Amino acid sequence: MGLELYLDLLSASCRAVYIFARKNGIPFDFQFVDLLKGQHHSREYIEINPLRKLPSLRDGKFILSESVAILFYLCRKYSAPSHWYPPDLHMRARVDEFMAWQHTAIQLPMNKMLWMKLLIPMITGDEVPAEKTEQMLAEVRNNLKLFEEKFLQDKMFITGDNISLADLVALVEMMQPTAGNHNVFLNSAKLAEWRMRVELAIGSSLFCEAHDRLMKLAEWDCSTLDPMVKERICDLLQKFK
C-alpha cells in the first residue's frame, strides 16, 4: 500500500496538501472522505483520525494529521525543490512564522466567512445577524492588511522571488469565502496580483481542478444532509454565534 491522502477538497487544508502532492509528482491514493455526507464521522475514518478532521496522511503504518505537518513531511520525504521550504535560516523562519500565524489569523476567519455567508443560511435557513457578519468582515480585512504589510510587503512571494508553502497555504485559505460569493481579492490590487502569481506558479489547470468542488458548493442540495450531521453542525454553529 502506497501513500494515502484522506481528503475532501472543500477544505482549504486538504487543497494545500493535494496541490502540493500533485505539483511535485508525488504518487498517492486519493481517499475521498465526503464532509457533506459526514464521512469524517464514520467508523473507518475515526480509526485513521479520532479527531475526525481532514486531511490525514497514511504512509504504510505511519498516520499523520495536521496539514502543516503533512506538507513538511511530503516536502522532506520526496525532496521537493528547496523554494517550497527554503534552507536559508531567515526565509525558513518566515515560512514557519506564517504557518503558525495563519491558524487563527487566516484559516479560522476565512472559514467563518464561508459559514456565515453560505452554509449557515443554507443549512439552517437563518441569516447570521448583520452585526456578527460586519465584525467578521472587519477582522478579515484587518488580517489581510497585516498579511500584506508583514508577510508579502513588496515582494513577489512571501519569501521573496519564489513560491513557498506559505503562499500555497495562504491562497487556498483565502479562496474559501469565494464559495459564499465573497472575493477577498477585490479590495487590493497587490493581493490580487500576488494571487495570480501563486496560481500561475502552481499551474492554473491544477489550481482550478483543486477548487472545483468548492466553487460548486452553492449548488449542494443540503436537504440530503444526515440529521445527525446537521445536529452536529448546529452545535458547532453555537461557537460562531
Add this chain to the structure above:
Amino acid sequence: MGLELYLDLLSQPCRAIYIFAKKNSIPFELRTVDLRKGQHLSDAFAQVNPLQKVPVLKDGDFILTESVAILLYLARKYEVPDHWYPRDLQASARVDEYLAWQHTALRRNCLRALWHKVMLPVFLAEPVSPEMLAATLAELDMALQVLEGKFLQDKAFLTGPHISLADLVAITELMHPVGAGCQVFKGRPKLAAWRQRVEAAVGEVLFQEAHEVILKAKDSQPADPTLKQKMLPKVLAMIQ
C-alpha cells in the same frame, strides 16, 4: 547587538522560549515587556512588533514573531541536541503535528481558562459568569483528554522517548490554568507523571524560575481604568 528576546513570562509562549534558550545556553538579552503595565501597547514596542504581541525575537535586523517559529529558528541556528526537533522524518512529523494542533486547541483553552478564572475578574475587574467559566473548563478538560489520549498515550514524552519542543510548548501551556488554580493534573496520573519527567528534563530550578510569574497571576494588581479601556477589547479578541 546580539540576540534579543522580548518576553513577558506571564505569557505561555514566552515561557517556552525562555526555558529553551536558557536550557540550551543560548546567549540573549532579555527585553521584558510588561503586559500588565500595557508596555506591549507602547509606540516603542510597536517599532519592534506592529502586532503588539510577545514573544518577539530580534537578531540584528531580523525580527521574528510566533513562538513556534522562534523555537525552530533557535533550534536550527544554535544546533541544539537532536531530540528537541529530530532529524528523523517521522519523529519530526510528530512534533510538527503537535505544534500545529495546539494553536487552536490546547493553547486556546489554557488561555481562556486563565483569563476567565483569574485575569478578567482580578486584573480587568470584568466579571465572568459561572456558566462561561464552566464551559471554558469543560473545553479545557476535553483538550486534556486529547493531549493524553492522542498525543501522550503510553510514551514517556509526547512524541517519543525524549523531550522535544512539543513537550516544552505543552507544559508551559498547562501552567496557565495551574496558575489560575485549576487542578489539571488531578485524576490524570499519566499526565502528572509526564509533567514530572518534563520538569526533570528541563531542570527544576529553571522550570520554577520560568513559572514564578504565572504562579502569582491571581495576585495581579488591578489595571487602572485607562489601561483597562485599552486592553479589554484586545484581550477579548485574543481569547475568543
